[in-house]
Amino acid sequence: MNIKYMNKKNYKNVYQFKVTLKNINPPVWRRIQVPENYSFWDLHVAIQDSMGWADTHLHEFTTIVKNHAQIKRIGLPDFEMMESDVLFGWEENISDYFSLGKNKAMNYTYDFGDNWDHRVELEKIIQKEYKINYPICVKGKRACPPEDCGGIWGYEDKLKIIKNPKHPEYDEIAEWMGEDFDSENFDCAEIVFDNPLKRLKDSGILEHVVETPKKSKKHTKETEVKMDWEIDYSELPYDLKDENGNKIKPFILMIVHPESYFVVGSYLASPNNNYLQEFLDKILNIIKDGSFLPGRILVKKKELFNLLLSPLKKMNIELEMVKRTKTVESVKKEMGKF
Numbered sequence: 001m002n003i004k005y006m007n008k009k010n011y012k013n014v015y016q017f018k019v020t021l022k023n024i025n026p027p028v029w030r031r032i033q034v035p036e037n038y039s040f041w042d043l044h045v046a047i048q049d050s051m052g053w054a055d056t057h058l059h060e061f062t063t064i065v066k067n068h069a070q071i072k073r074i075g076l077p078d079f080e081m082m083e084s085d086v087l088f089g090w091e092e093n094i095s096d097y098f099s100l101g102k103n104k105a106m107n108y109t110y111d112f113g114d115n116w117d118h119r120v121e122l123e124k125i126i127q128k129e130y131k132i133n134y135p136i137c138v139k140g141k142r143a144c145p146p147e148d149c150g151g152i153w154g155y156e157d158k159l160k161i162i163k164n165p166k167h168p169e170y171d172e173i174a175e176w177m178g179e180d181f182d183s184e185n186f187d188c189a190e191i192v193f194d195n196p197l198k199r200l201k202d203s204g205i206l207e208h209v210v211e212t213p214k215k216s217k218k219h220t221k222e223t224e225v226k227m228d229w230e231i232d233y234s235e236l237p238y239d240l241k242d243e244n245g246n247k248i249k250p251f252i253l254m255i256v257h258p259e260s261y262f263v264v265g266s267y268l269a270s271p272n273n274n275y276l277q278e279f280l281d282k283i284l285n286i287i288k289d290g291s292f293l294p295g296r297i298l299v300k301k302k303e304l305f306n307l308l309l310s311p312l313k314k315m316n317i318e319l320e321m322v323k324r325t326k327t328v329e330s331v332k333k334e335m336g337k338f
Helices: 040-051 151-162 170-177 196-203 205-211 213-218 275-289 302-314 326-335
Strands: 013-021 028-035 059-064 071-075 105-110 116-127 136-141 227-235 251-257 262-269 294-299 318-321
Touching (some): 040 059, 040 071, 227 326
Antiparallel strands (some): 227 251, 251 262
């Protein structure tokens, strides 16, 4: 297969990403800097090497496309299934997707068995320093979980076992993980970045691409997927004026897609009106429009949960109450004006 692969030395800027493993506390994260002309395959290899994964499983980046109705998936297709709509990572450039505007973050999943989800956030774009050999890892915290340890739950369970020599499974788990395994240990100086093109050629992946040339064209289509929403509302901390010139503290409703941090909608309502009913109407209208369907809706406030319960049940949309709408809170903080 003839791969369109750019000259990695021909670039002026560097993308700085923060890669954070989701759903684990304290966080496991890395801050890496990569050339602006990197492909998603190159970025995948840099993430693998900086985190400490062995790159022995499938992976996938996901983001919402411009029409807000679909998810675009980029990574390593499952050729055995022959029904994947994943774009080839080595054919997609990160500069076409990431920006410092709305498209700052993507979800990156590695190993669909253990399901290691990461948030990949573009922090800044800087000018390259000619004495530095990119990519580099400039900072990070905590060790990467071992491969095939059962995901977040399995990893945390094994950490508890190796901290207790009296546990009946201690010998087995300690031998498997290594008695000297330290979950808090991480050193940037120990990271070695592999050559992405060499890894791609050595992997044998391209042999599958050659065997299924017609299938590669199908990878260019966008896949319609129902995605979770996080919904929350709050009173704004500053005053606005109503149509009569009176000062009011309006409420704001925010609907966010957690994986990509894309804001589906944000709406203001005056406290003089029935703002909850107004918010309910807004939410139901978006759903009925059908351009951006939720697979599940997560809400924090009981009042909104009670309002949504009956209409969503009729629409066969799952509603779940949560303690925190983490993504909404992060978006509000990042956007500042909320």
